[in-house]
Amino acid sequence: MSYQLPKFRHPELPVNDLGYTRADYEGAISTLCAGCGHDSISGAIVRACHELSIEPHKIAKLSGIGCSSKAPTYFLGNSHGFNSVHGRMPSVVTGAALANRDLLYMGVSGDGDTASIGMGQFAHVARRNLNMVYIVMNNGCYGLTKGQDSATADRGSASKKGDPNIYSAIDLCGTALQMGATFVARSFSGDKEQLVPLIKAAISHRGFALIDVVSPCVTFNNNSKSTKSYDFVREHAEATGTIDFVPMHSEITTHYQPGHAHEVTMHDGSSIRLYKMDESLNPFDRRSAVNVLEEHRYSGNILTGLIYMNLDSRDLHEVLETSQRPLNALDESDLCPGNKMLVNINASLR
Amino acid sequence: MKPTDTKNPEYFHKVVDCQYACPAHTPVPEYIRLIAAERYTDAYMINWQSNVFPGILGRTCDRPCEPACRRVRVEEQPVAICRLKRVAADNKEDIRDRLPEIPKTKNGKRVALIGAGPASLTVARGLAPLGYSIDIFDNQFAGGGMMRSQIPSFRLPIEVLDEEVNYILDMGINAVFDIQVESLREILEEDYDAVFVGTGAPRGKGLNLPGLEDAMPNVYLGIDWLSSVAFEHTRSIGKRVLVLGGGNTAMDCCRTSRRMGGEDVRVVVRSPFEEMKASPWEKEDAANEGIPIYNNHVPKEFVVEDGKLKGMHFEKVEAHYDDEGKRTLVPTGEDLVFMEADDVLMAIGQENAFPWIERDLGIEFDKWEMPVVDPVTFQSTNEKVFFGGDSAFGPENIITAVAHGHQAAVSIDLFCRGEDVHNRPPPHVSQSSQKMGVHEWSYDNAVANDLRYVVPHAPLSKALKNRKIEVELGFDTETGYKEAERCLNCDVQTVFDELRCIECDACVDICPTDCITFTTNGTEEDLRQRLEAPAGNLAQDLYISADLPTMRVMVKDENVCLHCGLCAERCPTTAWDMQKFLYNVSKAGE
Numbered sequence: 045m046s047y048q049l050p051k052f053r054h055p056e057l058p059v060n061d062l063g064y065t066r067a068d069y070e071g072a073i074s075t076l077c078a079g080c081g082h083d084s085i086s087g088a089i090v091r092a093c094h095e096l097s098i099e100p101h102k103i104a105k106l107s108g109i110g111c112s113s114k115a116p117t118y119f120l121g122n123s124h125g126f127n128s129v130h131g132r133m134p135s136v137v138t139g140a141a142l143a144n145r146d147l148l149y150m151g152v153s154g155d156g157d158t159a160s161i162g163m164g165q166f167a168h169v170a171r172r173n174l175n176m177v178y179i180v181m182n183n184g185c186y187g188l189t190k191g192q193d194s195a196t197a198d199r200g201s202a203s204k205k206g207d208p209n210i211y212s213a214i215d216l217c218g219t220a221l222q223m224g225a226t227f228v229a230r231s232f233s234g235d236k237e238q239l240v241p242l243i244k245a246a247i248s249h250r251g252f253a254l255i256d257v258v259s260p261c262v263t264f265n266n267n268s269k270s271t272k273s274y275d276f277v278r279e280h281a282e283a284t285g286t287i288d289f290v291p292m293h294s295e296i297t298t299h300y301q302p303g304h305a306h307e308v309t310m311h312d313g314s315s316i317r318l319y320k321m322d323e324s325l326n327p328f329d330r331r332s333a334v335n336v337l338e339e340h341r342y343s344g345n346i347l348t349g350l351i352y353m354n355l356d357s358r359d360l361h362e363v364l365e366t367s368q369r370p371l372n373a374l375d376e377s378d379l380c381p382g383n384k385m386l387v388n389i390n391a392s393l394r
Numbered sequence: 395m396k397p398t399d400t401k402n403p404e405y406f407h408k409v410v411d412c413q414y415a416c417p418a419h420t421p422v423p424e425y426i427r428l429i430a431a432e433r434y435t436d437a438y439m440i441n442w443q444s445n446v447f448p449g450i451l452g453r454t455c456d457r458p459c460e461p462a463c464r465r466v467r468v469e470e471q472p473v474a475i476c477r478l479k480r481v482a483a484d485n486k487e488d489i490r491d492r493l494p495e496i497p498k499t500k501n502g503k504r505v506a507l508i509g510a511g512p513a514s515l516t517v518a519r520g521l522a523p524l525g526y527s528i529d530i531f532d533n534q535f536a537g538g539g540m541m542r543s544q545i546p547s548f549r550l551p552i553e554v555l556d557e558e559v560n561y562i563l564d565m566g567i568n569a570v571f572d573i574q575v576e577s578l579r580e581i582l583e584e585d586y587d588a589v590f591v592g593t594g595a596p597r598g599k600g601l602n603l604p605g606l607e608d609a610m611p612n613v614y615l616g617i618d619w620l621s622s623v624a625f626e627h628t629r630s631i632g633k634r635v636l637v638l639g640g641g642n643t644a645m646d647c648c649r650t651s652r653r654m655g656g657e658d659v660r661v662v663v664r665s666p667f668e669e670m671k672a673s674p675w676e677k678e679d680a681a682n683e684g685i686p687i688y689n690n691h692v693p694k695e696f697v698v699e700d701g702k703l704k705g706m707h708f709e710k711v712e713a714h715y716d717d718e719g720k721r722t723l724v725p726t727g728e729d730l731v732f733m734e735a736d737d738v739l740m741a742i743g744q745e746n747a748f749p750w751i752e753r754d755l756g757i758e759f760d761k762w763e764m765p766v767v768d769p770v771t772f773q774s775t776n777e778k779v780f781f782g783g784d785s786a787f788g789p790e791n792i793i794t795a796v797a798h799g800h801q802a803a804v805s806i807d808l809f810c811r812g813e814d815v816h817n818r819p820p821p822h823v824s825q826s827s828q829k830m831g832v833h834e835w836s837y838d839n840a841v842a843n844d845l846r847y848v849v850p851h852a853p854l855s856k857a858l859k860n861r862k863i864e865v866e867l868g869f870d871t872e873t874g875y876k877e878a879e880r881c882l883n884c885d886v887q888t889v890f891d892e893l894r895c896i897e898c899d900a901c902v903d904i905c906p907t908d909c910i911t912f913t914t915n916g917t918e919e920d921l922r923q924r925l926e927a928p929a930g931n932l933a934q935d936l937y938i939s940a941d942l943p944t945m946r947v948m949v950k951d952e953n954v955c956l957h958c959g960l961c962a963e964r965c966p967t968t969a970w971d972m973q974k975f976l977y978n979v980s981k982a983g984e
């Protein structure tokens with residue numbers, strides 16, 4: 045068993061605007077099971093952050109408990125990290141984000157961590173539209189505790205040693221839409237071509253961005269009776285369309301078929317291009333998103349891709365009109381504005 | 395692209411860069427692992443089978459394997475392959491009981507070998523164990539050829555040479571020394587079943603410059619001078635020595651001069667420093683011994699006063715290159731440079747000479763007076779006469795002579811058995827999984843970050859006193875172990891089984907050097923544009939799988955694979971396996 049990644053990298057790895065290679069965004073060597081989907085998602089996060097040229101020290105990765113929540117150790121080794129308690133990642137992010145709005149908050153959670161013990165926190169962080177990326181590594185089971193069905197396991201799906209699940213599944217995308225999330229997407233760990241641009245778009249989005257990533261648990265839930273296995277997902281995934289992420293200032297080099305593409309400019313000046321496959325979906329309309337999700341549920345297919353994005357999203361900071369600067373950048377004169385200001389405030393309350 | 399045919403042994407052979415580059419295809423990583431396991435005798439024997447002179451080559455090899463070493467593509471320096479070979483040789487036990495047995499009853503076939511250099515000795519090593527009766531003729535007093543007459547003792551101690559030459563001569567070979575073969579006809583008339591010509595490229599080239607005649611008593615051809623030093627006919631040289639030429643012979647001449655009384659020894663070469671033929675380490679060693687190299691100086695004339703050599707004039711030049719990169723040396727127009735000299739050594743090249751081969755024996759010679767020799771079988775146009783080593787295609791090096799010798803022995807054996815010499819035996823190959831447990835391998839798969847270890851040298855003050863004192867001291871076993879650990883085990887192959895792959899991407903994600911891509915198939919040119927990392931090294935192959943369930947293929951760029959086994963460790967279905975691939979060139983009789 046290798047405990048260390050060799051130091052050598054491909055000598056011609058591309059460097060980003062900051063002069064960093066992808067290797068600068070890697071973490072420790074993974075201790076997850078060989079073939080775990082979570083590792084691929086880690087790889088996609090590394091790729092997205094590298095390609096967006098985000099300074100590693102401007103990222104905070106936070107998680108709860110589970111194999112998925114261990115994953116942040118295996119990416120962004122030069123970023124801030126907080127491995128919190130089971131289901132409590134959202135409240136820790138909320139605190140951190142309110143204190144320092146300048147960091148990119150990358151929350152990583154599992155389906156157990158989110159849809160069971162953390163359901164309440166998940167609902168409220170979505171509802172508050174906290175500016176963060178929330179990635180669920182969704183394997184339909186509690187991988188870390190040996191594969192018990194989770195709340196996202198489909199009815200009738202059976203894990204390796206288990207009986208068919210008798211409960212109905214929680215659809216995290218649907219729940220997030222109901223709760224007021226402003227960016228909702230679903231993807232598959234085995235499809236980086238789709239996942240990487242979705243992560244980039246989620247990072248650029250201002251507000252709560254959920255990506256529910258189906259991520260097979262090779263050890264406990266990758267069997268023929270499971271609906272979260274590599275084979276099942278490959279056979280049943282149906283993409284809303286493809287998405288390209290165009291960073292700010294970058295030249296558009298690819299040629300697109302006219303008429304199919306829909307270009308949307310994001311808050312930070314970058315834009316995304318959507319090539320719709322599913323004509324019935326308007327991803328900028330919540331009702332349409334809810335309907336299409338529901339239809340796919342009935343047909344037994346897994347809808348992937350961008351499902352919903354609110355272009356007018358106002359995140360928690362805007363709504364609360366919080367300080368533009370991180371709290372640690374406020375000095376004494378900001379915090380104790382003096383007697384004159386106090387008099388004004390008192391007067392306004394009279 | 396078509397799926398890679400890994401059943402063809404040449405595919406994985408090429409992945410083992412060092413072994414592939416070695417003219418004798420020595421299984422390098424296999425013996426390096428044995429050194430790390432302190433199994434020096436076993437490591438020595440692997441070498442001996444392939445290259446016959448491990449102790450000699452561990453000190454003197456031209457080491458074409460090292461620039462080919464994979465490590466050069468991921469860091470600065472190759473594994474010190476050559477010096478590890480010496481570690482095996484220095485630390486082995488008595489190997490005599492491991493040498494092939496020589497049959498008491500001979501097979502009735504007689505073979506004459508002319509010249510007793512590495513090429514002929516290798517032929518003897520191949521044929522003697524098969525029962526051939528072998529006569530070997532050489533004009534020196536002992537075997538070894540230029541390894542004895544040219545390579546100075548401070549690089550190759552005589553005991554090391556004798557030991558390895560004698561392993562062969564002791565195989566019941568009839569060696570006739572101190573004999574100049576003057577006529578091939580006479581040899582052929584002796585009714586040998588086959589004759590091998592391994593006489594090397596014995597003639598030094600000279601420069602006929604103005605003043606040469608008067609300067610003559612103090613001007614020597616480099617290779618003649620070196621052999622006269624080796625055979626102790628020459629015991630000293632003047633204080634001021636000019637060595638003309640930029641190859642390894644020039645380096646041996648100047649370093650020997652420093653040990654024979656030369657104080658102001660200079661190497662003067664026409665070409666720019668970077669283009670000198672000498673190996674970088676030879677130039678370094680000369681520099682360490684306080685020998686300056688004057689480049690871009692073209693020798694013009696000998697300056698003789700009162701019948702005595704005073705020095706030489708040189709013209710300063712600059713290298714100019716045309717669009718095709720062809721070089722011309724253009725004079726700078728500066729005044730001629732004068733350098734004082736008591737003696738001048740001309741080390742500007744060697745050539746072949748076959749005055750003793752009659753031209754009516756059915757051996758065709760080309761317009762350069764070189765015999766026409768088949769590069770695979772080493773047979774000449776007289777089916778009984780074979781050539782190898784420097785005599786076949788001009789001066790090369792020991793390991794090339796050995797490689798030729800092996801192939802010539804195969805041909806001679808086929809020929810003497812009445813078989814077609816073009817019917818070459820296939821290589822011996824074996825392939826075996828290195829898996830010991832879920833994540834455990836029977837090779838040390840961790841990649842060492844250590845930089846190349848430096849071989850210690852004898853102190854200069856001591857080394858320059860005596861030409862017989864070996865300069866390089868070799869690695870001790872501890873450093874040898876550490877250096878051995880730098881080997882990436884390129885012979886432990888990544889073998890892919892598409893029927894097992896579930897396309898989870900785990901191998902793609904873990905691979906530290908981004909070798910693996912799953913994508914739709916295309917032409918090689920197109921695929922090389924679409925891989926995880928740039929794939930511009932066209933000398934390195936792409937390994938392509940058959941179609942996978944998603945109709946993609948697995949493409950692995952062999953270029954910078956570290957053979958770390960992580961892909962196989964991370965694969966949940968053992969679609970990747972690490973398999974040791976051993977490749978041995980077939981020898982005579984195999």
Ligand SMILES: Cc1cc2nc3c(=O)[nH]c(=O)nc-3n(C[C@H](O)[C@H](O)[C@H](O)COP(=O)(O)OP(=O)(O)OC[C@H]3O[C@@H](n4cnc5c(N)ncnc54)[C@H](O)[C@@H]3O)c2cc1C
Nearest residue numbers: 509511512513532533539540575593594783784790791792
């Ligand atoms: C100065 C110098 C340094 C070198 N250093 C190295 C080195 O460090 N590493 C390396 O790999 N290579 C080195 N080489 C090259 C290497 O020595 C030769 O390539 C190699 O020895 C060739 O082997 P061979 O068997 O073809 O012939 P040789 O080694 O040349 O042997 C031929 C033998 O045949 C004898 N012979 C020739 N004609 C006749 C005849 N008519 N009758 C009887 N005997 C005859 C010769 O005297 C000689 O003994 C060096 C060469 C020189 C000149």
Ligand SMILES: Cc1ncc(C[n+]2csc(CCOP(=O)(O)OP(=O)(O)O)c2C)c(N)n1
Nearest residue numbers: 110111112130154155156157185186187188
């Ligand atoms: C408060 C608390 N309750 C229960 C546990 C036990 N536990 C550890 S991980 C886990 C479920 C993890 O499932 P998920 O979030 O889906 O992660 P996965 O391992 O599947 O990636 C549970 C219930 C715990 N660690 N803490």
Ligand code: SF4
Nearest residue numbers: 077080111187261262
């Ligand atoms: S138990 Fe399942 S989820 Fe956990 S590391 Fe293993 S494969 Fe991944």
Ligand code: SF4
Nearest residue numbers: 905955956958959961
């Ligand atoms: S052995 Fe596998 S993981 Fe290691 S470098 Fe080669 S392809 Fe990559």
Ligand code: SF4
Nearest residue numbers: 895896898899901965
């Ligand atoms: S890790 Fe194994 S199963 Fe997964 S993609 Fe690589 S070869 Fe296929």
Ligand SMILES: [Mg+2]
Nearest residue numbers: 154155183185
């Ligand atoms: Mg889970």
